[in-house]
Amino acid sequence: MDNVRFAQTIKNARLKKGYTQSQLADLLKVSNKTISKWETGVSQTKRY
Numbered sequence: 001m002d003n004v005r006f007a008q009t010i011k012n013a014r015l016k017k018g019y020t021q022s023q024l025a026d027l028l029k030v031s032n033k034t035i036s037k038w039e040t041g042v043s044q045t046k047r048y
Helices: 003-017 021-028 032-040
Strands: none
């Protein structure tokens, strides 16, 4: 998945659930900054 599509998917899923970036970060045990990077396409999660 390319960065733009990944970013859009993450943000759309978060908004659909009604979560803030902070709430999603808490659920996933990552920082707010990580969520922001994912949603702007700066970074992606590691693929296992």
